[in-house]
Amino acid sequence: xxxxxxxxxxxxxxxxxxxxxxxxxxxxxxxxxxxxxxxxxxxxxxxxxxxxxxxxxxxxxxxxxxxxxxxxxxxxxxxxxxxxxxxxxxxxxxxxxxxxxxxxxxxxxxxxxxxxxxxxxxxxxxxxxxxxxxxxxxxxxxxxxxxxxxxxxxxxxxxxxxxxxxxxxxxxxxxxxxxxxxxxxxxxxxxxxxxxxxxxxxxxxxxxxx
Amino acid sequence: xxxxxxxxxxxxxxxxxxxxxxxxxxxxxxxxxxxxxxxxxxxxxxxxxxxxxxxxxxxxxxxxxxxxxxxxxxxxxxxxxxxxxxxxxxxxxxxxxxxxxxxxxxxxxxxxxxxxxxxxxxxxxxxxxxxxxxxxxxxxxxxxxxxxxxxxxxxxxxxxxxxxxxxxxxxxxxxxxxxxxxxxxxxxxxxxxxxxxxxxxxxxxxxxxx
Numbered sequence: 001x002x003x004x005x006x007x008x009x010x011x012x013x014x015x016x017x018x019x020x021x022x023x024x025x026x027x028x029x030x031x032x033x034x035x036x037x038x039x040x041x042x043x044x045x046x047x048x049x050x051x052x053x054x055x056x057x058x059x060x061x062x063x064x065x066x067x068x069x070x071x072x073x074x075x076x077x078x079x080x081x082x083x084x085x086x087x088x089x090x091x092x093x094x095x096x097x098x099x100x101x102x103x104x105x106x107x108x109x110x111x112x113x114x115x116x117x118x119x120x121x122x123x124x125x126x127x128x129x130x131x132x133x134x135x136x137x138x139x140x141x142x143x144x145x146x147x148x149x150x151x152x153x154x155x156x157x158x159x160x161x162x163x164x165x166x167x168x169x170x171x172x173x174x175x176x177x178x179x180x181x182x183x184x185x186x187x188x189x190x191x192x193x194x195x196x197x198x199x200x201x202x203x204x205x206x207x208x209x210x
Numbered sequence: 211x212x213x214x215x216x217x218x219x220x221x222x223x224x225x226x227x228x229x230x231x232x233x234x235x236x237x238x239x240x241x242x243x244x245x246x247x248x249x250x251x252x253x254x255x256x257x258x259x260x261x262x263x264x265x266x267x268x269x270x271x272x273x274x275x276x277x278x279x280x281x282x283x284x285x286x287x288x289x290x291x292x293x294x295x296x297x298x299x300x301x302x303x304x305x306x307x308x309x310x311x312x313x314x315x316x317x318x319x320x321x322x323x324x325x326x327x328x329x330x331x332x333x334x335x336x337x338x339x340x341x342x343x344x345x346x347x348x349x350x351x352x353x354x355x356x357x358x359x360x361x362x363x364x365x366x367x368x369x370x371x372x373x374x375x376x377x378x379x380x381x382x383x384x385x386x387x388x389x390x391x392x393x394x395x396x397x398x399x400x401x402x403x404x405x406x407x408x409x410x411x412x413x414x415x416x417x418x419x420x
Contacts, residue, residue: 008211029240032239033292040212043211043214057268058241058266058300059288059293059296061298078268081243085271085272086270088270088320093305094303095310100305106299
């Protein structure tokens with residue numbers, strides 16, 4: 001968007017260049033009222049044909065439903081994000097079903113209730129290991145999308161220990177800046193490829209214990 | 211976005227066609243981590259040169275800061291939205307500064323604390339008159355962006371009574387579908403103009419009591 005209409009073109013071409021056997025998740029963080037959400041869902045899941053998307057929960061169920069209705073796509077709801085300001089609201093104590101729960105826990109619980117097509121996951125930052133562990137114990141079957149490794153400083157080993165299920169699965173660990181900006185200029189592609197390979201090897205190393 | 215790169219082109223051309231003396235607010239509902247938020251802010255407030263923008267609070271302060279730093283633009287934070295699902299999270303009771311407050315009230319309070327440049331406002335739906343009234347009493351100086359009139363069924367008279375300050379000001383009442391889809395085909399422009407004029411006259415009628 002920062003690049004205007006060229007931005008969409010580049011995004012669209014990038015999506016086309018990615019081989020179909022690789023999974024694409026658009027980190028769009030959309031959350032709007034029904035008819036607008038429907039248009040966003042169509043743009044990202046139909047036009048760009050991404051396999052998954054991130055969505056923001058503040059507007060509630062009807063803002064997410066147009067995404068969830070794409071039953072063969074993965075819908076990742078922002079739950080406990082990796083950024084510093086995430087404590088402002090996500091860590092508020094709320095009254096929920098007669099219990100005291102953090103707001104992010106209510107989001108996780110509602111997400112699991114809305115999961116009739118089994119296509120919902122949660123976004124949980126690798127900078128929040130305590131909550132990652134707690135959420136994995138509470139929701140053993142939900143896929144987690146885990147940003148915050150690399151540039152943001154999340155620990156990979158702890159993330160795999162806390163974020164995967166007992167088989168070392170259901171955690172999609174993502175790195176953006178650490179890979180995108182590994183090297184610049186003409187070495188960009190080489191640098192990004194190496195950084196991605198290193199991370200893949202590290203992930204598989206830590207997963208060996210499973 | 212639903213129209214891909216053409217969508218951005220149309221949006222950009224539309225913004226250029228709007229005379230500068232009219233105020234433009236992009237209902238983008240963005241809320242992302244710092245560097246991405248910065249890019250969104252630049253796209254909407256620099257490139258499109260909109261006068262204001264709506265943002266979503268779930269990620270907290272650092273996700274909104276890049277917008278707030280545009281001191282001469284209006285930054286409207288989603289607070290109590292007009293859609294049905296808005297009760298899912300916005301109406302949760304939370305513990306905040308030793309008091310029990312709804313989540314939307316915490317958002318409003320933080321917004322007022324972050325308002326050092328006096329460029330922050332709240333989005334409060336016209337379908338939520340009770341909360342609109344309560345928020346206006348608590349925050350007499352914050353501008354409110356009020357959607358939900360028209361297609362969503364919010365009452366205009368009550369909105370002006372509850373949403374404006376004692377001088378009948380600080381409420382930006384918006385209607386989208388009721389105006390955009392007033393008539394279709396070749397009568398579109400005429401229909402939209404008439405619907406907008408009717409609404410303007412109605413607003414001014416109800417404001418007469420001030």
